[in-house]
Amino acid sequence: MSQVPLGLWFLVLTLFIAVHVVSALKWWLLAVRGTGISFPIALRAHFSGLTANLCLPGVAGGDVVRTAVLLNRTADKTRLAIGSVAERVIDTFALLMLTLVAAAVLAASHFGIPSPLLQATVLVAVCALAGGVVAAVAHRFLLDRLPSKLIDAIQHFKSRPGALLSCLGLSLTVQSALILLAIPLAGAIGIEAAMAAWFFGWSLAKIIALLPVSISGIGVREASLATLMAPFGADPATVVGLGLIWQTILIASGILGGLALLLTGAKAGSTAPVSAGLNSSSQ
Numbered sequence: 001m002s003q004v005p006l007g008l009w010f011l012v013l014t015l016f017i018a019v020h021v022v023s024a025l026k027w028w029l030l031a032v033r034g035t036g037i038s039f040p041i042a043l044r045a046h047f048s049g050l051t052a053n054l055c056l057p058g059v060a061g062g063d064v065v066r067t068a069v070l071l072n073r074t075a076d077k078t079r080l081a082i083g084s085v086a087e088r089v090i091d092t093f094a095l096l097m098l099t100l101v102a103a104a105v106l107a108a109s110h111f112g113i114p115s116p117l118l119q120a121t122v123l124v125a126v127c128a129l130a131g132g133v134v135a136a137v138a139h140r141f142l143l144d145r146l147p148s149k150l151i152d153a154i155q156h157f158k159s160r161p162g163a164l165l166s167c168l169g170l171s172l173t174v175q176s177a178l179i180l181l182a183i184p185l186a187g188a189i190g191i192e193a194a195m196a197a198w199f200f201g202w203s204l205a206k207i208i209a210l211l212p213v214s215i216s217g218i219g220v221r222e223a224s225l226a227t228l229m230a231p232f233g234a235d236p237a238t239v240v241g242l243g244l245i246w247q248t249i250l251i252a253s254g255i256l257g258g259l260a261l262l263l264t265g266a267k268a269g270s271t272a273p274v275s276a277g278l279n280s281s282s283q
Contacts, residue, residue, distance in 0.1 A: 001241045004188045009249075012181050016249050017256070019177045020050065026170040027066075030090075030163055031083025035074040044264060045069040047257030054254045057212035063088050087167060092210065094171035095203045098179075102200035109196070175203065186234075186242050193232045201228035218247060 024046035025039065032042045048069050049062030056062065067084040071077050179202045183195065193201075205224035209217035222243030226236035 001189065001245050003190070004185055004245055008184060008188060009245075012185060013249050013252055015181055016178070017253055019174055019181070020046065020253065022170065022177075023174045026167055026174065027084070027087050029170075030087050030167045031067075031080055032070065035070075035076045035080055037070055037073050041073065042070065044261055047253075048261045049257075050250075051254040051258035051261065054251060055215060057215060086164070090164065090167050091171045091175070092207060094168060094175050095207050097172065098175055098199050099203040099207070102196045102198075102203065105196040106194070106200060109194075175206075179203070182242070182246060185245055189238055189241060189245070191229075191234050191238055191242060193229060193234050197229065197232040197234075201225055201232070204228055 021043065024043045027046060028037075028039050028042040032039075045066040049064075049066030051062070052065035053062035056065070063084060067081060070080060074080055176199070179199055182202060183198055186193070186198070202225065205221050205228055208224045209221040211220060214220045222240045225243055226234075226239040229239050230236055
């Protein structure tokens with residue numbers, strides 16, 4: 001871990017924060033816009049979620065906090081909550097797509113298949129078909145049994161396929177950017193692997209780390225990544241070191257997000273302090 005130049009670490013941290021600004025914009029466009037909440041307020045809530053992730057199970061616990069921070073700022077709480085869940089589902093689907101595409105490219109390279117793009121296209125199509133089947137089954141057996149407010153919120157998002165596709169495109173961009181930020185850190189500590197291997201291992205490890213079995217996914221992510229990258233020649237101990245280096249990026253960004261929340265809380269312009277929402281949601 002000591003082999004990582006401090007300048008590179010600060011550069012990755014800066015770009016990591018910039019990527020999360022885009023991630024906050026994605027969340028705002030899908031779930032928050034139209035509820036009367038401005039993007040700057042949503043951005044603060046997003047970074048409060050990064051802070052909360054440091055002490056909550058899994059890597060998605062902050063989603064609950066960032067949504068709870070905004071609940072007392074809008075009357076359309078159901079739409080905000082459903083939109084936030086939809087955004088997380090789309091993020092997970094984007095990670096699955098990246099995993100499948102990377103797996104197809106790796107398989108094509110290993111077996112000498114001349115068209116990895118064709119293989120990737122087939123896998124993505126299969127994934128999309130499976131997602132469609134699940135959505136159809138859920139619509140058939142669950143939609144009529146949900147409360148009317150939930151049904152109205154779901155219908156609202158069903159009527160905006162362009163917004164859902166835009167969110168998927170931004171999710172693919174954000175997740176790809178995060179992987180590309182990790183690769184220079186890996187190179188600095190001597191891990192050499194194909195880019196497709198990183199997209200496969202990192203995306204799948206992040207999906208596994210969604211399981212709420214450890215704080216902030218620590219241990220689960222590193223063990224999964226070390227196991228997944230081992231077949232591609234990456235030393236497991238060094239990969240664990242990379243995971244811990246990445247954790248320092250997460251901790252630093254979470255601390256900065258918490259400081260920003262505290263320093264700007266008095267200027268939020270809301271009748272209910274954001275910090276109150278954060279405290280109540282973390283109990």
